[in-house]
Amino acid sequence: MQNRKAIQEACTLYQHAIDAVVKEFEILETDDLERVHNQVKQDAFVLFRSKVVGEDPDSYETEVIKFIDELYEKTKLSNMEKSRYAIVGQQKEM
Secondary structure, three states: OOOHHHHHHHHHHHHHHHHHHHHHHOOOOHHHHHHHHHHHHHHHHHHHHOOOOOOOOOHHHHHHHHHHHHHHHHHHHHHHHHHHHHHHHHHHOO
């Protein structure tokens, strides 16, 4: 039960932080998004490791990794699409 809560809290931290950055900046350079991802991922794992109990935290950690990786991929795709639309819009204005 406590490990499920640790997983949920780590995933929620990551999701809220990424969502906040995307909302604030709308479109990010790929390097900037990756930098934010790496920092927030690290923060999520620090939180997870501080809350997980038992002798085999690695088995639970894979769930956190899967969630974060999937959300990051979706965020990258969304960011690339927004960037393309912005470029196309700028070209039409010229």
